[in-house]
Amino acid sequence: MKKGVMRTGHIQIRVLDLDEGLAHYRDRLGLLEMDRDDTRVFLKGWTECDKYSVVLREADEAGMDFLGFKVDSDARLDELRADLEAAGYATEELPAGDLPDCGRRITFVAGTGHRFELYADKVSTGRHGVGHHNPEAWPEDLKGMKATRFDHALLYGEDLASVYTLFTDVLGFWLSEQAMDGEERIAQFFTCSMKEHEIAFIKQEGNTGAFHHASFYLESWQDVLHAADIISMHDISLDIGPTRHGLTHGATIYFFDPSGNRNETFCGGDYFFPDHPVTTWDAEQLGKAVFYHTRELNERFLTVTT
Amino acid sequence: MGHRITVDNAGESFECPPEKSLLSGMESQSKKAIAVGCRGGGCGYCKIRILSGEFETKKMSVKFVTHEEQAQGFALSCRVFPRSDMSVIAIEEIQSGNPYAKKNVTSKIS
Ligand code: FES
Numbered sequence: 001m002k003k004g005v006m007r008t009g010h011i012q013i014r015v016l017d018l019d020e021g022l023a024h025y026r027d028r029l030g031l032l033e034m035d036r037d038d039t040r041v042f043l044k045g046w047t048e049c050d051k052y053s054v055v056l057r058e059a060d061e062a063g064m065d066f067l068g069f070k071v072d073s074d075a076r077l078d079e080l081r082a083d084l085e086a087a088g089y090a091t092e093e094l095p096a097g098d099l100p101d102c103g104r105r106i107t108f109v110a111g112t113g114h115r116f117e118l119y120a121d122k123v124s125t126g127r128h129g130v131g132h133h134n135p136e137a138w139p140e141d142l143k144g145m146k147a148t149r150f151d152h153a154l155l156y157g158e159d160l161a162s163v164y165t166l167f168t169d170v171l172g173f174w175l176s177e178q179a180m181d182g183e184e185r186i187a188q189f190f191t192c193s194m195k196e197h198e199i200a201f202i203k204q205e206g207n208t209g210a211f212h213h214a215s216f217y218l219e220s221w222q223d224v225l226h227a228a229d230i231i232s233m234h235d236i237s238l239d240i241g242p243t244r245h246g247l248t249h250g251a252t253i254y255f256f257d258p259s260g261n262r263n264e265t266f267c268g269g270d271y272f273f274p275d276h277p278v279t280t281w282d283a284e285q286l287g288k289a290v291f292y293h294t295r296e297l298n299e300r301f302l303t304v305t306t
Numbered sequence: 307m308g309h310r311i312t313v314d315n316a317g318e319s320f321e322c323p324p325e326k327s328l329l330s331g332m333e334s335q336s337k338k339a340i341a342v343g344c345r346g347g348g349c350g351y352c353k354i355r356i357l358s359g360e361f362e363t364k365k366m367s368v369k370f371v372t373h374e375e376q377a378q379g380f381a382l383s384c385r386v387f388p389r390s391d392m393s394v395i396a397i398e399e400i401q402s403g404n405p406y407a408k409k410n411v412t413s414k415i416s
């Protein structure tokens with residue numbers, strides 16, 4: 001958190017059918033429906049304190065509209081906006097309330113074609129069901145996979161070099177992990193917290209603004225297996241898993257929402273402090289880096305995006 | 307009983323019941339004629355061109371099949387439900403792909 005960016009705070013995902021999308025994220029992933037407007041539904045994981053972290057919008061195509069990072073104060077928004085402008089990014093300010101119960105947002109587009117935004121304020125509703133005063137361990141009314149929080153996103157694009165500078169220099173993230181093909185960085189994982197990654201990018205030539213997955217945190221490997229059971233019980237489109245990644249070492253399972261957007265639920269893995277060395281994987285070891293057990297790359301995981 | 311779906315350029319055919327998408331019908335018979343991606347109409351991986359037959363579709367991502375293309379018979383096979391026997395062509399892998407991906411993809415049509 002070199003420059004006040006605290007975490008990946010929210011993501012707006014396009015779905016082809018809002019009711020189908022909502023049923024998936026609420027009843028299968030176990031997110032809580034917090035609000036609605038004319039075109040969108042707002043959800044969050046039960047441990048998240050802010051009112052929502054996932055926004056679903058019905059559209060003619062799947063994919064990600066934008067990813068928002070929460071910063072530690074309103075004053076930071078002006079500082080970071082000036083830094084973005086100085087680095088050549090065209091920024092725009094969206095007024096408070098443009099997203100319900102959220103303060104003003106600074107929005108811009110990265111070199112990979114992804115739209116990002118910064119905000120400082122959102123209504124806090126606290127931890128669902130347990131609150132913050134002598135709280136019980138967990139609420140008893142959770143559904144499906146009981147996802148605890150929206151954790152991170154992985155995006156695909158071509159111009160990884162400019163995104164590296166954007167996240168490290170301009171936004172004050174740290175590079176935690178990378179995959180290198182000789183001198184070229186083909187995967188880059190960034191964090192601004194103790195999480196091993198808040199956001200990651202993988203290089204894919206000819207692809208812009210592509211959405212690979214939104215990831216949700218579970219407490220244990222048993223919960224990952226439970227998520228796998230839910231996937232089978234409801235005939236959800238499975239991508240791969242349960243397995244473990246070499247990169248970040250999280251235990252994971254990947255699947256698709258009814259509009260083809262990839263989701264991940266995972267547990268465990270590495271953690272980060274600013275004095276940690278960067279972890280590097282070589283391109284020759286990429287199979288093991290991505291799927292630690294089979295050590296084989298999977299065509300669908302590497303190329304399918306929305 | 308299902309309808310017979312022929313994937314012309316893969317030299318492959320399979321039975322598909324009307325309640326299943328072409329892609330899901332193909333997968334349930336362990337055939338590999340069309341590339342399997344998200345199975346939700348969002349990624350464009352399973353794109354086909356329909357040559358003949360009756361069918362119904364569910365909404366498909368316009369990023370991968372424009373309305374014009376739909377009018378020309380292009381579709382995402384995970385969103386196409388057969389109403390008669392059909393004949394289709396599997397489109398070659400649509401995304402240029404990651405250079406680090408394995409190249410021997412069984413579903414790739416050449
Ligand atoms: S498999 Fe993704 S659109 Fe059909």
Ligand SMILES: [Fe+2]
Binds near residue numbers: 154
């Ligand atoms: Fe992930």
